[in-house]
Amino acid sequence: CNVVVLISGSGSNLQALIDSLDENSPVRIRAVVSNRADAFGLQRAQAAGIDTHVVQHKGFADREAFDAALIEIIDTYQPQLVVLAGFMRILSAGFARHYQGRLLNIHPSLLPKYKGLDTHRRALDAGDQEHGCSVHFVTEELDGGPVAIQACLRIEPNESIDKLTDRVHAAEHIIYPLAVRWFAEGRLRLADQGAMLDDTLL
Ligand code: GRF
Numbered sequence: 001c002n003v004v005v006l007i008s009g010s011g012s013n014l015q016a017l018i019d020s021l022d023e024n025s026p027v028r029i030r031a032v033v034s035n036r037a038d039a040f041g042l043q044r045a046q047a048a049g050i051d052t053h054v055v056q057h058k059g060f061a062d063r064e065a066f067d068a069a070l071i072e073i074i075d076t077y078q079p080q081l082v083v084l085a086g087f088m089r090i091l092s093a094g095f096a097r098h099y100q101g102r103l104l105n106i107h108p109s110l111l112p113k114y115k116g117l118d119t120h121r122r123a124l125d126a127g128d129q130e131h132g133c134s135v136h137f138v139t140e141e142l143d144g145g146p147v148a149i150q151a152c153l154r155i156e157p158n159e160s161i162d163k164l165t166d167r168v169h170a171a172e173h174i175i176y177p178l179a180v181r182w183f184a185e186g187r188l189r190l191a192d193q194g195a196m197l198d199d200t201l202l
Helices: 012-019 040-047 065-075 092-098 119-125 161-184
Strands: 002-007 028-034 051-054 081-084 103-107 130-137 147-154 187-190 193-195
Touching: 002 065, 012 028, 012 040, 012 161, 028 040, 028 065, 040 051, 065 092, 065 161, 081 092, 081 161, 103 161, 119 130, 119 161, 130 161, 147 161, 147 193, 161 187
Parallel strands: 002 028, 002 081, 028 051, 081 103
Antiparallel strands: 103 130, 130 147, 187 193
C-alpha cells in the first residue's frame, strides 16, 4: 500500500508510523509533503530515506490552487492512502473528494467533541473526565468524517495541560500506525455507514 504523509511540524506521528514498519509490513511510505520548509518531520523523513517535498501555501492565489499543486505531487506516487499527520492547513472540499475513502487524519480529541484547535485546553476547561484522540476518514466537513479508532484517557485530578498533551500524543502514536496498517491490509475502509473494521479484527 503506497502511502503519502502530509505534515506541517514536528512529525512525531510520522516517526511513529516509520517506526512501526518492517519488511513484512504492507505499508510503504513513498513521500512526505510539508507546507512548511522548516517542519522537523522533513528531517525525520530524510533520515528514513523517504522522498520529501515542500509546497508553501504562500505562493498560491487561493486554497484551490494550493490543493491542486499538492494533488499533483501526491499523485505522482499513486498512493492508495494519504495520511494527514499534523498537517495544519484546511483542505478544500475538492481535495477531500479527490481522496475520498483513502484520506485519514488524526485529531487530538474524542470526536465529535472539540473539532478544531486547542482541544486539550477545551477539555480541561470543560471539566471533562475523559479525553483522547481519534483517527478518522477525512470528508468535506472539518474534523467531521467517520471515526475509525479512538484512544480514550481518563483525565487525572489537577492534570496539567502539558502532561495531558503528552499523554494524548503518546496515544496517537499507538493508534495511528494501527489504523494505517489495518487500512493497508484491507481491514479498515470507508463504507456508506461509516468506517468499517473487518470482523477478523474482532
Ligand atoms: C497531533 O497532536 C495531531 O493530533 C494533530 O497535530 C499534531 C501533530 O503532531 N493533528 P506531530 O507533528 O505528529 O508531532
